Structure formats: C-alpha cells, structure tokens
Amino acid sequence: MRIVFDLQSCQSPGSRTRGIGRYSLAHVRAFIEQASAHEVILVLNNSFSDAIELVQKDFADLVDPSNIRVFSALSGLFDMSAGNQWRHDASQLLYQDFIRNLKPDVFHVTSLFQGFNDAVTGIVNNHAGINSITLYDLIPFQYSESYLAGEPLQNWYFRKMQALKSADILLAISESSRQEAIEIIGLPPERVINISSAIGEHFYVSPCSHERKIELQVKFGLRDDYILYTGGIDSRKNIEGLITAYAMLPITLRDRHQLAVVCSIDSASRDRLYRFAKSAGLPACQLVLTGFVTEQELVDLYNMAKLFVFPSLHEGFGLPALESMACGIPTLVSNISSLPEVVGREDMQFDPRDPSAISHAIIETLSNPQRMADLREHGLKQVRQFSWKKTAETTLRAFENAVHEKSKQKPFFTGLSISVPDDTAQHRYPTPGPRPRLAFVSPLPPSESGIADYSAELLPELARYYDIDVITSQTEVSDRWIRGSFACHTPEWFEKNASRYERVLYHFGNSSFHSYMFGLLERIPGTVVLHDFFLSGILNYLQLSGIEPDCYAQALLRSHGYEALRAFHREVYESAKRYPANLPVLLQAQGVIVHSEHSRTLAAEFYNHGVGSDWICLPLLRIPKPLLDNATAKQRLNMQANSRITATFGFIAPTKLNIELIDAWAAVNEDKPDAYLVFVGRNSLDLYGREMLDRIEQSSARKRILITGFVSAEDYNLWLAATDVAVQLRTGSRGETSAALYDCISAGKALIYNANGSAAELPEMIARRVPDKFTLEELTQALSDLLNNTVEAEQFSQAALAYRERLSPSKVAQQYWQSIERFAFEHPLARQRQLLKQLRTLPDHTAQPSSALVELACAATQNIDYAQLPFCYIDMTCLGDELTPELQASLARLLIELPKGWRVELVQLIDGNYQILCQLACRLLDIPESNNEPLLTRTHDAWIHVERVVAATAVYARLPHIEVIQKDQLERLTPQALENWLQGLAPIVVIDN
Template identity: 40%
Template sequence: MRIVIDMQGVQGSSAKRGIGRYTLAFAQAVLKSDRDHEILIALNGADTDLVLDIRSAFTGMLPQDNIKVWHTPKKVSDLFDGDPWLRRSAEVLREAFLANLRPDVLLVSSLFEGLDSSTVTSIGQVTTRIPTAVILFDLIPYLHRFPYLQNPSIETWYERKLDHLRRADAWLAISEATQRDAIRWLSLPPERVVNISSAVDDNFRTMDLSETDRDRINKRYGLFRPFVMYTGGIDYRKNIEGLIRAFAKLPTDIRKAHQLAIVCSIQEDSRATLSHLASSLGLDSDELVLTGYVPEDDLVQLYNMCSLFVFSSTYEGFGLPILEAMRCGAAVIGANSSSIPEVIGWNEAMFDPTSDDAISAKMSEALSDTNFRSKLIENGAQRAKLFSWEVTASRALDAIEELHRSTAKRAPDPGQKSRPKLAYFSPLPPERSGIAGFSVELLPELARHYDIDVIVAQKGVSDIWVRANVPVRSIQWFEKNASSYNRILYHFGNSMFHEHMIGLLGRFPGVVVLHDFFLSGLHSYRQVHEGMANAWDRELFHSHGYPAIWERLRTSVDTIQKYPCSQRTIEDASGLIIHSNYSAKLVREYYGASSQINMRTVPLARAAVKLLSKQAARKELGIDEDAFVVCSFGILAPTKLNHRLMDALSASALSRDKQCKLVFVGSNGWPEYAALLEKKKSWFTGITGWVSDETYRVYLAAADVAVQLRTDSRGETSAAVLDCLNAGLPTIINANGSMAEIDPEAVIQLDDAFTDEALTDALDRLHGDAGLRRTLATRAQNYAATRHSPRLCADMYADFIESVYGGVTVQDVLGAVAALPEVPRAGEDLVTFAECVDRTIPRTARVPNLLIDISGLVTGKDHARKQELITTINELLLDPSRDRRAETISFDAEIGRFRYARDFTFSMLGCPIALGEDSVVDVRNGDVFVNADPSISGGDARRDAIVLEWKAQGVSVGHTIAEWRKRAVANPAAPPFGAGLMVIRA
C-alpha cells in the first residue's frame, strides 16, 4: 500500500510547538514500523530552508526520492493579506499534486493550517476518490468559541476547515477525549474515529546533571532557587493566570523558597500582562520567571531540575508537556479536565483547574510532602511507559489499513450518469496496418464501456461495424471539439499511419497503447520523407541525448535500429498500455525512471474468426488435399528468420515428402533479403506477397503447421502468432521478446537462440505425429480464448483507463480554478499561480538529469584548463548509460535563470546541428547539479538562490565535475553513469 503523508503539520505556525513535534516524530515512527508499505512524504515548497531541514530529519530513514515537494504562492494566509483566489487555487493545486502521487491512502498530519502561514490544506476540492485520514489534535476552538473565534476572519477560516474535516474518511485522534469530542460534537462515525494516542521523543529522559550543568541553566534563565515549572505556550485555555494566582496563594515559606518558571515563547504584550498580574498579587520580581523560547536540550534539563511540574490547562487535545516531564523524572500534577487524566492516570495528582485554591493546595502538598512527591515521580515513571511512538504508529497503521480495505472497492462516482465519451485514435481498414485490424476487433467490446468517436487521418473507413455504430471524425473536427471528450485513447505504432498523433498527444494528453516500443522508423520517415526539418533529430536527442546525435552525425551506426525514439510519447502519455512484460522491460531498460509513468500490461486482443474448412480452403488455393502445408505469416525480413526456416525444412524429413509445401504468407520488402530467399527457394516453397484479409484467413484454414520465428524483437507483439493459435494451428515459435511469455503448453517453444537442428526436430515431430498436432490445436485455441479475447482485453483497457482518469490533470486543475467564486486580484497573481502549476504538476515524467553548469565556457571567459574541461564534459555527455541523462546548462544573467546550453554543446561536440531548444531548465527530484569548474562559473546571488531552491526540490548539489568524473571512472557500473564512459577527444 502506498501511504502519502502531507507533512504541513511541521511547516505551519505550530512547527516548533506540539503539533510540529508530534508530526515529525509520528512520521519517523511510521517509517520505523515493520509494515510493508511504501511511504511518501509531501512538503510545501514555500519555505526553502524549512524544506531542507525536514529533508535532513529523514536522512537515512527515507530515500530522498520519496520526499515530494509541491509549490504554492506565498500570499495565501487567511490573516496576513492573503489573496482569497490564490489561496483557493493553491488548495486545488495541492490536491491535484497529492492525487497524482497515486496514494492508496492520504494522511493529513494537520488540517487546521494556513491561518497565519503559507501552508494550504483542504479535502475534496478536486476529487473525493482518495481515501483520506486526518490526525485530529483537538476541537478546542469549536468547543470554546470565546475567545478563539471572536475574530470573524478566524471564525470563517475555522468553519471552512471543519467542512473539510467532515469530508475525510478516517480520523486519528491523539487522545480518548478528542475521540469522544469528535464523535459527540461532529457526529463522525464512531468506527472511523480511532484513538492513536501520543508519545514523546527519546530525548526526553532522566539525566544525571552535574553542578556545572545546573549552574549554567540556572544562570541562563535567572533561576536562583528551586522552581515550579510550566511549559506549553501562552494561551487562554492554558490558564497561566490561574497558575500564577495559585502560586501567590502558597504559604509564604513555601513560596519564598521557590520560583515559578513559565517556560515558552512569549510576546511582549503577554509578558507585560503576566508581569503586571504577578506584581499585583504581591510577588517579588524574581518569583515569576518568564524564560522566553527555550531550545529542546535546555528544556529537557529544566524538566530534570524542576521541583514540581504543574499543568493547569482547562482543555487539552493530549497534553504532551505532561508526558515529557514524566519521562524526565519530574513530579507532575495537572488538571482533571479533557485528556489530562488519560496521561497522569492518578486522581491524587490532579486538581480542579477552575479553582485557584485547588491548584494551590495541590502544589503545596507536592512541595511540602516528601512522600507524596516521591509517589508523583513514581506514578509518572510508570505512566510514561504506557506511551510510545511505536504504539501510536501501530494504531495509526491499523486504522489506515482498515480504511484501505474498506474503500478499495469504493463505488463509482454517483455523478457518473452515462458512459464516458472516448476519442479513439487509430488507423482503420482499409489502411494496410495490423493495428487497423486490431482496432476493429477491440472497438465493439470497448463500446460496452464508452461512447466512442473514432478519429482518423484517412479518407474513409471500410469496416461495417465502425460505419454502423460509431461516428468517424476528422482530425480537424476533433481539434475544434476536444473539450467534449472525457477520455482519449491513442494507438501508436512504428509507421506513417500514426504520424498525425505525435503533435496531438502533446496538446491533448491521453492514454497511449504502445504497439511498437521502437518508433524510430516513424520519426525518421517524418524527417527524411516528409521533409520535416530536424523531426527525427529532435526525437533522437529527446529520447537518448547527446550520444545518439553524436553517433548519427559522426559515426556509421544505424541509429534507426539502435535507438527506439519513443520517450516523448511515453512521457506525454497520461497512462501507457503495453502488450507484454517484455515491452515493460524495454521501457525500464531504455528510459529508467521515466518508467514510473502509470503503465499496465494488457494482452493483445485477438478474436477468433470463423474459417473455411481445410478442404474448402485448399480447393480455393489450389492445394492438394493430401499435402502437408507449413505456413509462416507476416512480412518477410531478416528479423523473421525466414531463411532459417528454409534451411531447417531442407534438412528435415519433410524435404523428402513430395506432398510437403512451405508457404510464406506475406510480402518481402527487403530487396537483398528477397534475393537471398530466392537462392534458397526450392520446389516446395512459395511466397505469396501481400494478401487481403480474406486470403490471409484462407491460408490459416489451409495450413497444417505454422512456424513464427523472431530475433531482435523491438517490443511488438505478434498478431500473426495469436491468429495461428485462434485457428487451432500447431505452432512453432522461439522464445524471443514477447513470444517468450506464451504458454509453452500451447505451442512448441524453442529457445530464443535455437539451433537449426532443434527447429528441424520440431518440424519432424509435428509432421509425424497427428495426435500431437490435435493436442496442440486444442490447447492453442483454449489459451487464445482465455487470455487474448477482445472482451477480456477491453475490460482490462477500461479498468486501466478509468484508473488513469481517476488522477488529476493540469486541465482538471485549470477547470476547477476557473469555477472558483473568487477572482484574481491582479494579473501577476495569474502568472504566479501558473508558475506554481508548472513546477508542481510537470506534464511529463523523465529520467534524472546530470545538470552540468558550463556558464564559464558559454560566456567565453578565458581559462587555462578550458580544453581539459571540454574533454571531460564531452566524456560525460557521451556516457551511454540510460539511468541518468547528461545536460549542459548556463546561467543567463539577463533573466536571472538557468538555460540549457544545447546548441553550444552540439558545436562543442563537433555536431553540425542546432535544435533551438535552449529553454529555461526544468529540474526534478533526483537530478544532480555539478559545476564544470567553480572558478569560471561566475558569482551571482540569484544563481546561488536558485541552486538552493533546487536542493529543496530534491536536486543533489554541491558537486564538482571532477568529483563525478572520478566516481564514474572508479565504478562505471554505479549510478549515475551505469554502463561506463564513451571517451572522445574534442
């Protein structure tokens, strides 16, 4: 299960107080649990320094890639000149960001944030599909509207947060009292409100302090006598005035022997008020000590040193200071209200907080009765053992797991009244494309789930079902009406039939079915045959970086065969459907982290077609009824190993059977290969050339055995093999690419690198054993029907498409923002928000980048090591590894931003090409920033600020190129360089 924790509880105004400490310790405890869950932490990027501090707190506990940062405008607080439109827009953006992390459960650490900070929280503004749990600290303002909600702005803010709170699916209360309040006053379902309790860090412990340590603390805070201590903040409900009045009521001898230390941050107006109160009660100036903010280390020592800890609060969500004091060995007394009795657990240690006399009497007893004080310390020690972060994390995870179980089968959105409208992009008959034939089989089944329009770039469609059942739209029509579609599905293959989809996918994102992992043929066709300048080069560079461009322009490498050029298509896809695990493996191998795109394997749909009887088929083809016919289907090519089949058949017993006939059903588009096959052709071999679908099916019916071989698979799935299985043909294949995934019980499966002898043996076995042929025929049809039926595959398509569109896109964000009742105050607010959207929801996934700052080289600053640097940089740029991409960047002082330095770098590599793609640098979590040479990078405060901000976003900074070069040479197999270095000289 993937759990995403919104960590803004440690980023808001309470970051340094109880909520902040609770949030951080709780998240760390969850990470230390032995539950097998994936944990992601989400941070608000408004405060760069704070993000860096939080990242540091999880060092060694959580991979930095699991810490995700989103971005919000800074003018969003409710009290301090916050822009209502920006705040509401930021809520939408945050929810979209969290939804796109695809959590199984979202945990909100603190919902009541944003009153006086740039934190932003909400639930259900964009989607209600994400099961959401909220840590509930208390309902204090709700229960005590005076004085907390007297300000109308604060009251409005709080009521909005309550509304969001009610939309949650589970509530993790930090005490039994808070649990009771939530059920009673908000009518929340009791089974979903769980008391997870609380704990304190191990830093809070008993200490053996030396006299030197005690003297240092006493002098630092003006403590000259034994002291009574309180900590927890200055607040109406904390009843500090009552504590001071109770202290003043102590017997004179006890009071004069002690000081009262109020240990917490304090504003000057509060300091003046409390000091005046103490003076009016006759307390001397040294009897009340207001320490101000105290670092945690000092706080622990003060707990250890105090004579008595008093907590006189009238209401608490839990009361962490009580537990902290107990853990430090203090004698503790407290109020008998709200959650405090749960912590103290002994009636004798409690008092009525509304009575100054009761507080004073209990203080006097604790300070004067040695036996009672010892019992207080012993009670605290025993009670403290009952609370631990391990227990709290375990209770929380139990509740989250139960929430996940109960919502995993959540009913569809009741607002969905009809089938979603789907734009379906694919070539269709009469186009000579295998994908066209695939689509006419899938469409009728997919139409059970969607109201479909097919979008084509062809003059007409010949398929009867399509013409009778779905509108056929042109590309131009779609562009004008794209907003009317709820879903978009693109079928991509490596041919000219898909050329029009490339630009459309970038403008109108949708789910992509990647029939061919290699799209290099498509892109090279656009540049070479369609005259689209740099179309192929741009895709080569985008998918494979500098090594691919260098090899294309400087070497004889066949870059069409070597480089897939499919990364942009994969990145731009909202979700990716592939037809085999082998294709998924290729995505990961070539594009590394970009394979994190939402991807699912769905078997290639292939329907069984009614065929002629064998007798009728052979009569139509002019083949003797007694002949033994071996067919191989598909375009003839070296990768199909047609020549190997001819050689094996010549060596088999079939070559001595005058009734044997080998037929290649397909065209031969390779002149050199055609000549080779003609030389090998014998009296029993025929090559049909291209045939119609009807003739193709006649050969399926006429054949006795099919042989479908392959080498150098490029991620495609063979429809011809599935047709053979559906036809009940005993079929020989080799375990290459996706064919390795076919059930070996349904075919005769040879090794990927099979020998001619093995193929000859398989042919002889099938020729001589009619029973084996019948067994394989039955198994083949059963396998095809149960795994590749269009109905089953269409159901899987629909399930995946709906899961993809369950996420939130940029278009969804913009639509939700446009519907807000508030309006932006100024045009600059629109620009600010647009920048946050771009940084928070990048349109594409990609591999991590090694960002090499070559500012000095670009600006032409003279340097003695310039040539040496160029050589080193070139070596990194041409590193062929696939898990990280090297990019050169340069700081543009005019705009105060980094730009890519691509055209300069092509020239540096000796490649005569300019793609004009020196845009502003786009950084992502996991990137690495290195200085080519700090001495020529130049100094600019704006540059330094950008690099620090990148670090907060998860970019690794502070490296020199020499360090990274040394690492690569020492261990070429280690990230980020993978396969080692390809060394050239400039």
C-alpha cells in the same frame, strides 16, 4: 489498512519542538508499533526540507524509507494578502491530489491548524477512505479576540473548523477537548474519540549530580530552590497571573524560592515580563526567564525544581503537568479545561483567575512537608494512568471501527468491480450514467496493415462497453461492419470535437499509417496500444519527407540523449535500427497496453527506472478464421490435392529470416515433387527482395517456392486453411507481436517458430520451438519432424486449438475495457490532467506571472509519482559566456558518456526561469542545433551548481540532491565520478586526467 499520517507537525518550525510536534512524533511512533499488521505511510512537506532528514531519522527503525513521501507546495505562503490567495488555493489542490493518490483507507492529519503561514493541511475530498484529525483544542475559537486578529486569519481558521466538522472522526487528546468538539462544533459523540495523551520515557525521577546542578544554575541564574513553570507565554498561559500570585507570597518564601519560567521567549516578551514583575514589586533576581532549553535540560530542570505550578486558563491536555509529576515534583494546576483529568486530584487545583488562590495553594504546599511528599507520591501513581501504548491502541480501534462503519454505508453511485489482468487488486469505478464515448484512433481495412485488421476485429467486441467513433486519416473504410456500426471521422474533425469523448484509444505502430497520431496524442490524451516498441521508422519517415520537420531528431534527443542525436546526424538509417525513439509517446500516453512482456523488457533495457512497470500486457486478440477444410482450400488455390504446403505469412524482410527458411525447407523437400513452400505476403523492394528471388532461382525446387504478393483477406484465409505446416520466424524483435503467428495458432496449424522477442513467451506445448538464434540444422530437423510425423503435428494442432481460447475477442475486449478504465481513474497523467483542469479554474489563475506558473508546474510534476528518467542538471548560470576548451571538452564528455539510468543536461537561469541549453549542448558536440526548452524539475532529479547555488524560485532550491563545485572542478569532472555520486556511492570526486 493503509494508514497515511500527515506529519508536517514534526517539521514546521512553529510546532516541531513544541507540544504538538512532540505529541505527534510520540503518538505516531507508538501507533506504528501497535499496528504492525497495517501499512503506514508518512507525508512530509518539501517546504521544510531541513527537517525531512530529521523526521526520517526519527522513524528509521519503524518505517521503510519508501513509505516516507514528500509533498511539494508553492513557496511564499506566509504572505496572506488578497493577491496571494491563489498560492494557498493552488497548494491545497496539490495537497489534496497528492494524498488522494496514496489511496489511504485512513488519512490522519496530526495538526490541522497549521498552514496559515507555513504548512498545507486539510481533509481530502472524494476519496474512499476516512478522514481523521487530531483535536488538541479549540482555544483560538474560544479566545478569538486574542488569537484571530484580522479577516484573512479568521477566514482561514473557520475553513479549518469546517474541515473538523466534515472529518469522519476526531481523535481528541483529552475528554475536555472531546466535549468541546461535541458542544461547540455540534459533532455526534460517536465521531469524537478521546485517545488521551502521554509523555516520553525520558521524563522520570533522576536527581542531578552536584556538577550538573551547578552547571545549570550558573547557565540560567538559578538558586537551589525554585518554583517551576514551563510552557508557552501567550495570554491564556496566564504568566502574568502567576507572577502576580508569586509576588503575593511571603517575602521569606520568595527569598528561598525563585520563580523560573522555562520557555522560548523573544526579546520583546522578555522585556515585557520583566517590566510586569518590577511593577509587581519583585526584585530582578526573583524571576528567571531561561529562554529555550534542550530536552535534557528540561528534564533536569524538572528534577531540580521544588514545586511545579501550571496556571493555564485553557489547555487541550497539559503535558507539562504530566511531565513534572513523572519527575517526582509536587504539582499544582488550574481547575479548568483538561487539567483536572490530568492530575486526578481536587486538592492539586486552584482557580487560575484568582492570583490569591494561586498564591494560597503555593503557600499551603511549600509550608507543609507532608503535603509535598503526598503530592509527589500521588503524581508518580497518576502518571501510570497514561501511556503512548494506550493512546495508540485506542487510535487503532478508532480507525478500524470507522473503516468498518464506512464500509457499511451504501455508495452514492453504482460501482463496477474491475479486475485488471496484471494481478492488480480489484478496483471500483463509478458508472453513473450512459456508457463513456470512446474515440478509437487507428488505421482500418483496406490499409495494408496488420494493425488495421486487428482493429477491425477488436471494434465490434469493444463496442459492448463504449459508444465508439472511429478516427482515421484514410478516405476509405472497406469493412462493412465498421462502416455500418461506427461513425468515422478525420483527425482534423477530432481535434475540433475531442471534448465529446471521455476516453481515447490510440493504436500505435511503426508505419506511415500512424503518421497523424503523434500530434494528436500530444494534444489529446488517451491510452496507447503499443503494437511496435520501435517507432523510429515512422518518425524518420515523417522528418525526411518534410511532413514533421525535426520530429525524429527531437524524439531521439528526448528518448536517448545527445549520443543518439549525434548518431542520427552521422548515419540516419542506422540510428533508426538502434534506437526506438518512443519515449515522448510513452510519457504522453495515459496508460500503455502491450501484447508481450518483451516490450516491458525493452523499456527496462533502453530507459530503466520503472518505465514500463505500469503497462498492462494483453493477449493479441484473434478471431478464429472461417476456414475451409484443407483439401477444399487447396482446390480453390489450384494446388494439387496431395501437395504438402509449408507456408509463412507476412511481408518479406530480413527480420523474418525468409532466406534461412528457403535453405532449411530445400534441405528437406527439394526432391519431393508434392512439397511446396509458400510466402504469403509481399516481397521486399530492396536488396533483400532481390536476394530472395536469386535464392529461389538457384534452387532446383524453384517452381515449388511461391511468393503470393499482397493478398486479400479471403485469399489469406485460403492459404491458411491449405497450409500443412506453418513457419513463423523472426530476428531482432523490436517489441512487435506477430499477428500472423497467432493466426496460425488460432487456426490450429502445426507450427514452427523461434524464441525471439514476444514469441519466446508462448508455451512450448502449443508448437515446435527452435532457439532464437537457431542453426540451419535445427530448423531443418524441425521441418522434417513435422512434415514426416503426422502424430506430432496433430498433437501440436490440438494444443494450439485449446490455447486459442485465451485469444477470444470477447475476453480480450473485456480486458481492454478494464485496462482503459483503470488508466482513466488511476494513471498519473490522468490524475495530472484532472489536477491542471482544477488549477485553471482558480480565481486569479490567469493573472499569475509566468514564474509562478512555472513553479506550480514544477510542484505538480514533483508530486506526480510517475516513472521517468531522472536528470542530472549542470547549472551554467554563474559561468557566463566564456567556456575554456577544457570545460567544453569536459561538458561534451558528460553529455555523451551518460551515467547508467541517467540523463545529463546543461541548464541556465534566463529571465527568471531555468531553461535547458540544447543549443549549447549541440554546439559542444558539433551537431546541428536544437532549440532550448523550459525546465520542469522533479524530486528525483539532481543538480550540480557551478560556483554557487542559483535558484529562480524556492521550488528549485528544495530539491534534495544538490552539489556545488567550482569551475576548475567541472573542467576535470569525469563521467565515472559523476555516476558514483548519482548512485550514492561517493561524493563528487574530481580526478586529474
């Protein structure tokens, strides 16, 4: 099981050092020790940033740091005015989304009744696991006049009561609390489990040394003998009743035994209790109010006490009574709520509403040494009935039973078991009605694009799972099947009607056929099939043609930083070769599908930090071509029957190594009149194309080297059938997958290819592989072997035919469906968009100021655990407009010489919110300026504040990775020193140049 604990109770100032915080810490620690076979995740709140490290230390020996997750809420929750309800509601939606995304089998809230003025707690709706809550008591409900003053607080409390009623199970800390839940809330008994309680091992009999005793007596004003009470001072604790009972003791007992009340206390309460004691006739020296004590001081004060009295009117459990017995102190308690089950003996109890009964119990005990010894002995035995191990074991059984019972319940909807192709465990997605409508965004035939042909083959198979409409910018679709089976719409129509579709699938490539997709993806979310990893070519075209001004420069900046932007302004075409510029598309995609692991490798190379880790790699679908036999195809092409055709398929380009193929083929076949080399595709129109023609013209076999130009699908299939040996070479792969190479495999051709990019992932047995950077001799030898050794060629042919089953359209389409559905339900952006949709429906959402909406966006962004590049922000707010030459040079160097895996940006607080200072950065680098952008922070980002911390909202201040340096230090800050700090290797160290 995956068990998620909300541990805000161990952070909140109101509970961390008190009973609930101590109980939660001990309970969860003991549970983890007993539940080693299960995964445990702890959830903390970034609003209590000071306590995060403390909790991490508490669990350092039990929980992997990656399993301590930090949730971000909005600030200012303490203000419960009507106008602030939006902040509570928005934080609750953020919280629900955060927990749901952890996919718990069990979600357990250690303290539900927090959140009115600090935490954000609750059960999680619509998740497959169970909701569980620790039930301490229902005291505020039973004493509402004292605890629930005002309608906002009452409304908040009763919403929490509804959460109790809606939870799958409650873990009560005593049988008394369990019965309250059954009787007051009306829960079935089987849903409320008594897990009891325990105390820490540091509570035990430990007499203080004489020196320690004197130290504590002096510090707190204590005598040798005192009656001890410890706990809270709210009205149900009955402190006034205890003081009244103490005042009724014989003066001789009071002179020998002070009354020590050990607890945190504010000055007003202190004054009130001292006035009450004075009115009861007590001298000032007889009542001691210690105020806050440390844990060790508490243990020592227990051990020094003569008697412990606990007159509480209502307890969920009553830990102080157990602690005092563990320290060997005779203990007296109230005879109501949970306390009788704690002490386990009737003569240790009194009626707390009757001060004379309390006083009589004290007199009877202090006056009888034998009774004192008897109570001490009983207490030490009784304590052994309680242990955190027992509580943890009971908790684990409760979780296991609840999960088992829920698994037997019939689901509300019919589910589909979907196994995704990247070895992820099966997922179940609801299919409650008609099939989803899918918008299929892609070029189609007759566009001269391999992606167009690919889409035409995928569409009929994918239509088994979706009702599909095609979105394309072209005016003509030549494929009759598509025209007859699918409605075709323009991108403009799609923008107006996008709400009709539950799913969108984009096919992205690096050519002009995909120009319209960038804007569509930005506005209409969907899954992206990334056929080409590099998108710099199409973006460069869009910018230079004026269709999308500045789009390439912006993509370079967002993908690769200012170094790439400077390279663009120096040599635009070289930058397109060097940088993929695809990060905006990757981050806007609601899931990415690629056809090779090589694309994932490129993502790690260019972006690092997990970009690509959640992609799904699917085989390149290929429908076996309806090919004629080899002899008939040659006849149709007017080729001689005895001709031996070596062919390569695809556009001619330097990356296809076409000239190298000419040289190797000529070395084998120049003097063989029946040997032909055919380039099935269009020649390049640039210098490389002319070089090709020159090389052919120089060959004595020039009449047997053919370039077909662009061919129809029918002629493409004829050449494929007529081919005896196919050769598909590639260099400088940009993540694309060669459809032509897979055509050759699917056709069962004897094939030669080099291990470049995605081709390197093919099994060697299906074709003749040469090294990525092969020599002319290696390629020549491979050609000679396959052309002259028909047995080897036939072996490769049969292996290729067997392999093509993996490329089956029906199998690949099913994997597409599985992947699209997985992304729709699980991808962080899908989750984020659903969350934003919910947030927009909140009352008063549109009335919120921009600063509140920015804070909300920051919190939502921080909660979405999505692999993105981390940023280091240098806060320029305190520097003003004057930048020294030394500072300008330092900042320029930091912007260009980036720490590995990081991006650096200059930011400034402007009109209440931070902005990224793109204009200033461009000026420092002497390149054309780019517009400033708003800043959304994330938990993995780092901040360097110059002079002092400036925070627009609490959300900025809560980021964990922060440093403050002075202006002169920034002037001398080196990129290496910055990288060492970001990698956690060293604090920021400024080195004089």
